[in-house]
Amino acid sequence: MILIKLAARNVRRNVVRSSLSLVAVIVGTMSLIVGHAFLAGLRVNVIRSQIDVVSGDAVLQPLDYPDERLTHPVDALFTVEPDLATWLDSSTQAWTTRLMFVPTAIHGPDSIRVRGIGFDPARDEAVFPRDAWKVVGHVPKSGAEGVLVASSVARLLSLHEGDQLTMQVRTAAGAINALQMPVAGIVAASNPWVDRSAVFVPMDLADNLLQAHGTISHVATRLADHDEEAVDAFATAFKAHGGATREVSTWMAQTHDILEIDKMRSKALNMLVGVLMAMSAMGIANTVLMAAYERIREIGTLRALGMAESQVLALFLTEGVVLGVVGSTIGCAISTAIVMYFTTHGIDLSASIDRSGGMSIPISTMLYVAYESKWVVLAWTFGVGIATIASVLPARMAARMAPADAVRA
């Protein structure tokens, strides 16, 4: 007990030096916790956006369907057979059909290629929730009401609710067709995959435009459990029921590339934290070493009083550990507070996504960081461990001082 008291007071003896060491530990632990919370938030964001906006948990699509953006061929459309529909009804929480195509949207002298999303007004929202949508006007319930245009498309084409939009498209048979349709609403979905290029066309209108005769390009599903194993098991069964000319793509497959980049980011962050922690270790080693050199006579006195080498070692190790415990605890507390704040308040990424130009990956423009307690435990343990290890050599040096020399230094 007296050793801990002595160590704690010694840490306070040189406030500036101890504070600098503490700051190094605090920064190291905070980088680990906050950095990984942001990466985890980004990961959750990408996965959730993929499921909620693009594909659901698993999507049935034509074989070899391209995954490049704004590439939606309509030459291998299909219908949902009654058996498949029955199986989907019993195996999913919800399912819907979509007819994806790439029309040219024309308004006055302006025209751009957009992502046409033919959707089933009765089923779509159950698979693709619209909680984050801000709609001016309304979401059309049938082709007669017109289309729902994404905010960026509306801005580029100077479209407003009630305007007439012309959609020109190459039909499933290869002919060129164009229809004029009213703009029922303008949507800002806080997701560039929608906001940058989407025009939501009720299925009957999309069918008419593409002359698709009741065929569709995708069957998207929503499951109660988004867990990878559950989705994989479902996808295998879905493939078996979906037919030989179709493939099933899960949210894992669709986000694979982005999540691989995320893993690389995570490794890069760990390396950065490693460097920061190494700097912390050097700071603590320096603090303990300086403390030992400044207190040679005190060490000699304690040795003369009968303190054993192991007790001197323990004393200086405790000083390092105190720095590690205090620094790691403060770092964990501050970063937990920061993470918790951004867990509920989120960070608006719209400005940076806007600056990125044509980015239309599925990601919510509101990034909510994800609190993961394992990083707090790991960061605290790492901080204390580094401090302990860094203190060993200077503490051993202090312990091995000859008492007869040290006491008169």
Place this chain on the structure above:
Amino acid sequence: MVAACQLESVRKTYGDGAGVVNALEGVSLVIQPREFTVLAGPSGSGKTTLLNLIGCLDQPSAGSVFVDGQNTSGMSSRQLAALRADRIGFVFQSFNLVPVLTAAENVEMALHLSGKKWGDVRDRARAMLASVGLDGMHARYPNQLSGGQQQRVAIARALVKEPALVIADEPTANLDSHTGEEVLALVRRLNEEKGATFVCSTHDAMVMSRARRVVTLRDGHIVSDEERA
């Protein structure tokens, strides 16, 4: 009666080869319990080396050192530390109090390290401080005490564990003559009242005049050993 300290043909050398220095050569000395012995001699005569050996801070190159009947030759660092903690008290020229501990905590530290059960350590430390004239000053840190008061704390720290031997290395050297006399009077009083055995090194004529026994060293040899009334 077991001698508080006994040295038999002790030799201590530093360095090796051509640079070897003989700090002590063939020193034999017996210090009985309750003695107040002064080691005198010019600088470099071997006083500090002799105190280091008696205080178990160092070990002889040859010969034997017995403290409270225990032969320290061949003892490990841990055993020497345990012997110092239990049987030897130190008073240093520069007081050597731990600056981050209060007067009472400095004294308590000696009790904690001694490895014995002392009952209420805090009460014992405060009583010891009171006996050296520092009643009510237990909560002060060393930098809140005068030099004389700090040396009193050091004396309390040395005596609180009832050691067989108290080593005092020029205890009045950093004090003015008046304070030095007060501290010396305290040491003599504790020597007589508590029966503590003191071995002091000094250049101070006033300290030598108060000693019962003066051992004079020169060039690593004892050149005189006088008993005084």
